[in-house]
Amino acid sequence: MKILEIKNMTKRFGGLVAVDDLSFQVEKGSIFGLIGPNGAGKTTVFNSITRFYDPEEGEVILRTQDDEINLLNYKSHQIANFGLARTFQNVELFGNMSVLDNMLVGAHTNIKTNFLIEGFRLPGFRNKENEAKEKAMDILGFLGLKKLANQFAKSQPYGVQKLLELGRVLMTEPRIILLDEPAAGMNDSETDKLSELLMKIRDEYNLTIFLVEHDMGLVMDICDEIVAINFGKSIMQGTPQEIQASPEVQEAYLGGDDEL
Numbered sequence: 001m002k003i004l005e006i007k008n009m010t011k012r013f014g015g016l017v018a019v020d021d022l023s024f025q026v027e028k029g030s031i032f033g034l035i036g037p038n039g040a041g042k043t044t045v046f047n048s049i050t051r052f053y054d055p056e057e058g059e060v061i062l063r064t065q066d067d068e069i070n071l072l073n074y075k076s077h078q079i080a081n082f083g084l085a086r087t088f089q090n091v092e093l094f095g096n097m098s099v100l101d102n103m104l105v106g107a108h109t110n111i112k113t114n115f116l117i118e119g120f121r122l123p124g125f126r127n128k129e130n131e132a133k134e135k136a137m138d139i140l141g142f143l144g145l146k147k148l149a150n151q152f153a154k155s156q157p158y159g160v161q162k163l164l165e166l167g168r169v170l171m172t173e174p175r176i177i178l179l180d181e182p183a184a185g186m187n188d189s190e191t192d193k194l195s196e197l198l199m200k201i202r203d204e205y206n207l208t209i210f211l212v213e214h215d216m217g218l219v220m221d222i223c224d225e226i227v228a229i230n231f232g233k234s235i236m237q238g239t240p241q242e243i244q245a246s247p248e249v250q251e252a253y254l255g256g257d258d259e260l
């Protein structure tokens with residue numbers, strides 16, 4: 001099943017067509033990569049899917065077993081309710097809060113109580129809070145961060161902060177996670193660990209991963225399928241092998257800073 005389908009998306013900035021009639025599909029349960037040279041339109045696609053931008057044309061269909069939702073009919077804050085969660089290129093944590101409390105912020109969208117229960121901290125709320133804490137500790141354990149639960153987020157090294165951001169996303173029980181350059185700023189061994197972890201997350205949490213990434217090693221290692229774009233248009237969608245063998249994709253990278 002195609003969990004996510006981008007249909008004829010166009011996004012313009014004034015006279016510049018950043019995304020140009022772009023279509024591609026993401027298979028449920030896959031790790032899917034969006035690649036392209038600098039300025040190809042990757043971030044714009046990402047921001048359009050997650051509704052930070054308003055594309056002028058097209059559809060973004062999120063499919064569940066029994067429903068099809070066009071995300072373009074909703075605002076960015078509503079998207080998480082449909083099971084789509086994202087991370088940002090720069091780590092966005094609450095530095096002065098503990099690692100655990102940062103995780104609990106991620107749970108907020110999933111704690112559904114009424115204002116009486118929440119406002120007066122009645123038992124229903126405490127139960128939900130305890131459940132959320134337990135879940136947070138489980139995820140921290142999965143990420144190897146349990147021991148750091150009570151430490152300040154800001155005193156953690158960059159690699160740990162990136163993992164914590166992933167953990168916070170998992171708290172929302174997403175169907176699909178969109179990762180904006182998850183390996184940015186990581187060294188080779190951190191990137192290798194991240195590759196393994198992303199595959200483990202996909203399997204353990206039974207979700208789909210959509211990533212934009214400059215690190216071709218990571219993309220080629222872990223993606224089941226990739227769409228390569230340039231000038232906002234699709235060059236091709238295929239397996240890592242097909243993408244690497246494509247003269248059109250190689251041509252797009254020639255002369256750029258990025259290497260395929």
Ligand SMILES: Nc1ncnc2c1ncn2[C@@H]1O[C@H](COP(=O)(O)OP(=O)(O)OP(=O)(O)O)[C@@H](O)[C@H]1O
Pocket residue numbers: 013016018036037038039040041042043044045
């Ligand atoms: N907010 C904006 N206003 C005007 N032009 C923009 C804006 N955001 C992006 N662009 C332009 O749209 C095009 C696509 O940019 P985008 O950032 O999506 O590319 P990218 O593939 O993510 O690039 P990079 O790999 O360098 O991050 C570029 O020409 C860029 O200058």
